[in-house]
Amino acid sequence: MTDMSVQDQPYEAGMGDYFALMKPRVMSLVIFTALVGLLVAPTPGHPFIGFLAILCIAVGAGASGALNMWWDADIDAKMRRTAKRPIPSGRVQPGEALGIGLALSGFSIVLLWLATNALSAGLLAFTIFFYAVIYSMWLKRATPQNIVIGGAAGAFPPMIGWAVATGSVSIESVLMFALIFMWTPPHFWALALFVKTDYGDADVPMLTETHGRDSTRRHVIAYAVLLAPVALGIGFTSIGGYVYLGVAAVMNAWFLKGCYGIWRRDDAAAEADNYLVERKVFKVSLYYLFLHFGALLVEAALRTTGV
Amino acid sequence: MAIKVEHEVHERRKGRNFGVGALLIGFIGLVFALTVVKVLQLGDARQFENFDHVARPAIIPQEGDTE
Numbered sequence: 001m002t003d004m005s006v007q008d009q010p011y012e013a014g015m016g017d018y019f020a021l022m023k024p025r026v027m028s029l030v031i032f033t034a035l036v037g038l039l040v041a042p043t044p045g046h047p048f049i050g051f052l053a054i055l056c057i058a059v060g061a062g063a064s065g066a067l068n069m070w071w072d073a074d075i076d077a078k079m080r081r082t083a084k085r086p087i088p089s090g091r092v093q094p095g096e097a098l099g100i101g102l103a104l105s106g107f108s109i110v111l112l113w114l115a116t117n118a119l120s121a122g123l124l125a126f127t128i129f130f131y132a133v134i135y136s137m138w139l140k141r142a143t144p145q146n147i148v149i150g151g152a153a154g155a156f157p158p159m160i161g162w163a164v165a166t167g168s169v170s171i172e173s174v175l176m177f178a179l180i181f182m183w184t185p186p187h188f189w190a191l192a193l194f195v196k197t198d199y200g201d202a203d204v205p206m207l208t209e210t211h212g213r214d215s216t217r218r219h220v221i222a223y224a225v226l227l228a229p230v231a232l233g234i235g236f237t238s239i240g241g242y243v244y245l246g247v248a249a250v251m252n253a254w255f256l257k258g259c260y261g262i263w264r265r266d267d268a269a270a271e272a273d274n275y276l277v278e279r280k281v282f283k284v285s286l287y288y289l290f291l292h293f294g295a296l297l298v299e300a301a302l303r304t305t306g307v
Numbered sequence: 308m309a310i311k312v313e314h315e316v317h318e319r320r321k322g323r324n325f326g327v328g329a330l331l332i333g334f335i336g337l338v339f340a341l342t343v344v345k346v347l348q349l350g351d352a353r354q355f356e357n358f359d360h361v362a363r364p365a366i367i368p369q370e371g372d373t374e
Contacts, residue, residue, distance in 0.1 A: 012319050015326035048344050052337060107334075115341055 017091045021069050021100060022062025030061040030157045036293040037161025037176055040239045040300040045165050052115045053164040057157055060108035060124045064153070066101035067132035070094050072140070078202040101132070112164075120163040127156040141203065144210040151184030152177075158293075175234045179292060182227040186220045186259055187285040193217070193262070194275035194282070217263050220281075224259035228252040231292060239296055241303075247295040251288050258284050 034057045038050055069076065069087055077088035086092035105128050113121035131153035140146045155177045162173035192208045193216060199206040207216045231252055235245035258281035270278060 012323070014322050046344055046348065048340060052341060055337075111337075111341075 011091055013086070013092050013096070017086045018096075018100060020086050021066040021092060021097050022059075022104075023065035023068075024062075026065060026154075027058050027062050029154070031058050032290075033176075033180065033293055034058070034157035034161040036296055037158030037173060038165050039161075040172070040296050041162050041165030042238065043165050049115055050164070053112060053120065054161070056108040056112035056115065057124060057160050059104050060112070060128055061157070063101050063104035063108060064128040064131040066097050066104065067128070068136045070097040070101060071132070071136045073097075075141075075202040075204060079198045081198075116164045117167045119167060119169070120160050123156060123160045123163055127153055127160070130156075141205070144205045144207040146205070147188045147207070148185050151181050151188075154184060155180035172234070172237045172239045175230060175237060176296075178230045179227075179234065180289065182223060182230050183285065183289055185223045186227065186255075187282065187289075189216050189220050189223075190259075190262065190278050190282040190285060193220075193270070194278040213267050217265075221259045221263035224256050228256060234292075234296070239299060241299040243302065244292075244295040244299050247291050251284075251291055255281070255284055255288050 031054060034054055038045075038054065069085055072082075073085075073087040073094055076082035076085050082088065087094055087097055105125075109121050109125045109128070112124055131150070135146065135150035135153055139149050143149075158176040158180070159169065159173040162176070163169060189207060192206060193213060200209050207219060231248045232245070234240050235248055258277065261277045262281055265277065270276075
């Protein structure tokens with residue numbers, strides 16, 4: 001042992017710090033939706049191949065998270081919510097995040113290709129590229145529609161899961177993509193309305209800052225209205241059914257009612273009850289996505305058991 | 308004198324080193340399991356031999372074979 005005191009040592013990043021680069025909470029949503037896309041597909045594959053495919057999709061999503069943290073370290077340092085992330089807090093060096101992001105992207109894409117098919121691997125590669133380059137590097141700082149377009153990256157996992165099982169893209173997988181794609185904006189903007197963000201300090205154009213809060217309220221209801229036919233439409237494809245349609249009808253009515261409430265009031269009313277409606281709609285939006293995909297799983301289970 | 312050299316960095320990076328080791332072993336396990344699954348999915352045992360790098364006259368279909 002040397003005589004150097006502990007204080008002289010640079011902080012040594014542990015596995016947990018590197019894991020945090022991969023945005024575990026986002027990853028859990030990716031795993032869930034990709035798994036549903038895989039399980040509702042009509043062609044059952046080998047369980048181990050399915051497991052490996054989900055692992056690759058999760059690691060690929062984590063890799064794009066690491067690349068995002070590498071690129072956005074300057075923004076993250078300026079905002080309270082993200083200042084404790086591994087890079088701005090100094091626990092992980094930016095170069096390490098870049099290296100991990102690139103290496104895991106390569107591993108996950110190649111392994112997914114070897115395990116399944118070129119289409120799945122290509123979709124995963126495009127998702128990582130879309131999130132890291134199109135969203136993080138380009139659109140996030142350029143347009144208040146960043147959430148809308150960035151949402152596409154989060155919408156790809158069920159489509160990849162479906163491609164793993166079937167080797168193709170079809171109306172079912174496109175609609176599952178569209179469901180998450182159209183759900184992301186009202187979900188996020190409801191949050192943006194009640195969380196006092198500091199995106200302005202970091203020069204990130206958010207709709208609430210660039211177009212005002214009333215405009216954001218109109219956007220929430222507009223996307224909720226456009227979302228409903230997509231959600232109900234899935235019910236009439238081969239992966240839908242009465243259970244799904246029932247869940248979709250109830251959840252869309254509930255969500256639309258909440259979004260209508262957001263649209264009908266202004267910030268003065270919202271301030272008065274501490275954004276009660278906005279908070280509630282955000283919570284409902286979480287159930288909304290979970291229950292839609294959960295209902296698809298139930299339909300798949302019913303088909304398998306022949307009910 | 309002991310041949311083993313101890314340095315505080317060994318202790319400091321222990322967790323990380325074990326973590327990387329576990330990941331590598333896990334990766335080897337995944338690739339191995341994938342290989343086993345892929346080979347078993349071939350079905351016909353003779354297809355296994357197609358992956359051999361040496362010419363195998365025995366597995367080339369002969370004239371008069373019913374297949």
